[in-house]
Amino acid sequence: MTLRLWPRSLLGQMLLSVAMALLVAQGISGALLWRAEQQRRETSILNAIAFRVIGGDEASQGRGHTPPDRAARDPHTEPRSGEQPGNEPRAQAGNHGNNDRGGGMRRIRLERTPDLPVRANETRQTVRETALVSLLAEQGITPADVIVVERPLADDPFLLERAKRRYNPAEDQNIADRKFLLAALRMAPGQDWTVARIALPDNVPHSLHTMLWQTVLLxxxxxxxxxxxxxxxxxxxxxxxxxxxxxxxTREAEGQLAPHGPEDISRLITAHNAMEDRIAALLREKDVMLGAIGHDLKTPLAGLRIRIESVTNETERQKMAATVEDITRTLDDILSLARVGRPSDPLQKTELSALVGALVDEYEDMGENAVLGRTDRVVMPIRETWLRRALRNLIGNALRYAGNAEVSLQKEGNEAVIRIADKGPGIPPDEIEGLFEPFARREPSRNRTTGGAGLGLTLARAIAEQHGGRLTLSNRPEGGLLAELRLPLA
Structure with a gap:
């Protein structure tokens, strides 16, 4: 069973469309916000490093060069005598944009060392190096070498030892997994490296959490x-x-809707009610006209049929009687076609297989070449009189044009399929659909013996549609024509 993702109702489609549009808009906004936040934090980190390095260099220039063996006692790296490790001076600019947990991780660690502080397996951050050089150049500082790498705290003994003194391992188990940015520079070849460290903030900006809640609220x-x-x-x-x-x-105009809803919908309901009234009036006029036709034409035809009996010439009398009978049958077809949309008889459960078998027996009794093929037992609600007429039209057409007819009834899925097959010449495919039009015939004459008025297929299709089914014609591969009348079982 396939999952339906697109709703079928207008309400569902509109809501889903708006939800998808909102999701795309918020996604684009989130991506732009993420990019802006990342750029802001990156700028804040580099500014903090540059500020600390500049401050550290100015302090060193005021005291003179600091020997390598005193680097660990530099007031910018270690607390003064009597101070606790947690009272180390903070970089004023280093706290902007850094929301890492723990007070110690907010400080920028400054170290001076004669050795290159970067390991061979570490990748240099060339983009950050270029940005840091630009920031230092704006302050009039042009270092000879600048190196920026990203390093886990666990791989940096200088910072890890101090972090352990400030953190309670029972409170924070992920101290060693945190990452920080290490920036090393020296003003001239051969001088000591000045190394600054700053903790990297979390990857997910706080503003994205806010946007997520805004999206839910929207x-x-x-x-x-x-x-x-x-x-x-x-x-x-x-x-x-x-x-x-x-x-x-039902074609009934009673029970019309009162106009309500928005103005456009209300006008639509009003227009539909007016259209229903006009259609109902036309149907009433049609019924009156059909009644008049049935009375004003059939009665004179019946009288004419009686007068024909007084004609002494047997040949002429038979021709006249056949003509009157032809007119009467054509009139019956026209009236039936006009009434098929408003049947008076109700649906009744009928054994369709028995109905089909009885029709074939009638034609066999008349000496026609009609045979009954495979027949499944099917019981379903039908209008027996109408369906009998449709089958007679189809079987009669097969006998008239091909001289033979094979009728079968099969149950296929949720449909009952009645097939009438013949072994005649068939019909060109481009002419099949046109035969369902009223008064359309392949044989141009109106002789009932060779084709009649051309209402049989039209009436049969109308009766099939009246039962919720369909009628189709197709040429058989082995030759001949196949008429399929498919009726829904439920």
Missing amino acids: YCILVGLLALLLRRITRPLAELTSRVEHFAE
């Missing part, structure tokens, strides 16, 4: 209000759809 408000608005539009449309379906089935 969904609740926007989609909720839109659902209420669309409900006011789709409810009248659903009621109008039900009304149209009811009118299409």
Whole structure:
């Protein structure tokens, strides 16, 4: 069973479309926000490193050169005598944009060493190096060498030892997994390296969490209000759809909807009610006309049929009687076709296999070459009189044009399929659909012996559609024509 992701109703499609559009818009906003936040934090980190390095160099120049063996006692790296490790001076600019947990991780560690502080397996951050050189150049400082790498705290003994003194391992188990940025520079070849360290902040900016909650709030408000608005539009449309379906089935103008909903929908309901009234009036006029035709034409034809009996010439009398009979049958076909949309007899459960078998027996009794093929037992609600007429038209066409007919009934899925096959010449594919038009015939004459008035297929298809089914014609591969009447079982 396939999963339906796209809803079928107008309400569902509109809500899903708005939700998807909002998701795309918020996704783009989130990506732009992420990029801006990353750039801001990157700038803040580099500014903090540059500020600390500049401050450290100025302090060193004021005291003179610091020997390598005193680097660990530099007031910018170790606490003064009597100070606790947690009272180390903070870099004023180093705290901006750094929200790492723990007070010690917010400080920038400054170290001076004659040895290159970068390991061979570490990758240099060339983009950050270029940005740091630009920041230092703006302050009038041009170092000879600048190296920037990213390093886990666990790989840096200088910082790890101090972090352990300030952190309680029981409170924070992930100290060694944190990463920091290490920037090393020297003003001239041969001088000591000045090394600054700064902890890297979390990867997910706090503003993205805020945007996530904003998105949820927007969904609740926007989609909720839109659902209420669309409900006011789709409810009248659903009621109008039900009304149209009811009118299409019953042709009754009673029970029309009162105009309601938005102005456009209200006008649509008003226009539909007016259209129903006009259609109902036309149907009433048609019924009156059909009654007049049935009375004003059939009665004179019956009288004419009686007068024909007084004609002494047997040949002329038979021709005249055949002509009157032909007119009467054509009139019956026309009246039946006009009434097929408004049947008077109700649906009744009927054994369709028995009906088909009885029809074939009738033609066999008349000496026609009609045979009964495979027949499955099918019981379903039908209008027996109408369906019998449709089958007679189809079997009669096969016998008239091909001289033979094989009738079968099979149950296929949720349909009952009645097939009437013949061994005649068939019909060109481009002419098949045109035969369902009223008064359309392949044989141009109106002789009932060779084709009649051309209403048989039209009436058969109308009866099939009256039962919710369909009628199709196709040429058989082995030759001949196949008529399939498919009726839904439920």
